[in-house]
Amino acid sequence: MNRLGYLWVVVVALLPLRGWALSSDRDQPMTIEADRVELDDAKGISTYHGNVKVTQGTLVLTGDLMTVHSKGNDVQKVIMLGNPATYRQRPDGKDEDVRAKSQRMEYFIEPERVILLKQAEVLQRGDVLRSERIEYDVASDQVNAGTSRPDDRVRITIQPRNRKDSKPPAKP
Numbered sequence: 001m002n003r004l005g006y007l008w009v010v011v012v013a014l015l016p017l018r019g020w021a022l023s024s025d026r027d028q029p030m031t032i033e034a035d036r037v038e039l040d041d042a043k044g045i046s047t048y049h050g051n052v053k054v055t056q057g058t059l060v061l062t063g064d065l066m067t068v069h070s071k072g073n074d075v076q077k078v079i080m081l082g083n084p085a086t087y088r089q090r091p092d093g094k095d096e097d098v099r100a101k102s103q104r105m106e107y108f109i110e111p112e113r114v115i116l117l118k119q120a121e122v123l124q125r126g127d128v129l130r131s132e133r134i135e136y137d138v139a140s141d142q143v144n145a146g147t148s149r150p151d152d153r154v155r156i157t158i159q160p161r162n163r164k165d166s167k168p169p170a171k172p
Contacts, residue, residue, distance in 0.1 A: 027057075028056050028057035029056070030054065030055070030056040031053075031054070031055045031056070032048065032052075032053070032054050033051070033052070033053045033054075034048035034049055034050055034051065034052045034053075034066070035049055035050030035051050036048075036049040036050055037049070044069060044070040044071055044072075045067060045068065045069055045070070046067070046068045046070075047065070047066070047067050047068075048065070048066040048067075048068075049064075049065055050064065050065075051064075052064065052065065052066045052080070052082075054066070058088075058089050058090035058097065059087075059088070059089045060086075060087075060088045060089070061080060061085070061086065061087055061088075061105075062082065062085065062086045063080040063081055063082030063085035063086070063105070064081055064082045064083060064085070065080070065081045065082075066078065066079070066080045066081075067079045074109070075109050076108070076109060076110075077106060077107060077108045077109065078106075078107040079104065079105070079106050079107075080104070080105040080107075081103065081104055081105075082101075082103065082105075083103065084101040084102055084103055084119065085101065085102060085103065085104065085105045086099070086100070086101045087099065087100040087101070087105065088100075091124075094125075096124070096125055097124075098122065098123070098124045099122070099123045099124070100116060100120070100121065100122045100123070100134075101116075101119075101120070101121050102116035102117055102118055102119055102120035102121065102134070103117065103118035103119055104116070104117040104118055105117075111137070111138075111139060112137075112138040112139055113135060113136060113137050113138060114135070114136045114138070115133065115134070115135045115136075116133070116134040116135075116136075117132065117133055118132060119132070120132065120133060120134040120145075122134060122143075125159065126159035127156070127157060127158050127159055128155075128156065128157040129143070129145060129154070129155075129156050130154070130155040130156075131145040131146050131147070131152065131153075131154045131155070132146075132147050132149075132152040133145065133146065133147050133152075
């Protein structure tokens with residue numbers, strides 16, 4: 001695969017995730033910035049070093065090192081490392097972004113899933129999910145958090161919601 005082919009592979013791999021994404025982001029141009037890039041056609045690996053930033057519409061990914069693993073023209077997985085690696089994107093119909101951070105973010109194409117590892121945190125509308133491992137299954141729109149280690153607790157903070165549409169309780 002030629003070097004231009006690798007850029008296309010990265011674009012396909014980093015398209016917005018359905019459950020966390022503004023659908024119009026897919027139609028926006030993608031920009032990838034890094035201090036240095038290595039493309040290895042024979043191994044099917046492209047590596048982006050230093051101050052990595054990927055933007056597409058409302059999607060913004062940042063990290064210290066991004067590695068894209070491909071087989072032929074198909075991306076198998078994308079790994080973003082950082083201190084922390086970050087993700088931000090606006091979901092459809094929402095007025096606030098979903099934000100995530102962890103030391104390691106792994107995106108797998110088949111089956112499509114995202115795994116956040118080490119000091120993982122997902123924030124949306126003031127709610128926070130923290131764990132050493134958070135896995136998001138894109139197809140089923142399901143999140144699974146936690147590890148089998150007893151010291152690795154899952155922590156969730158849910159903010160109270162305004163109840164504008166609720167009626168006051170009926171008096172007896």
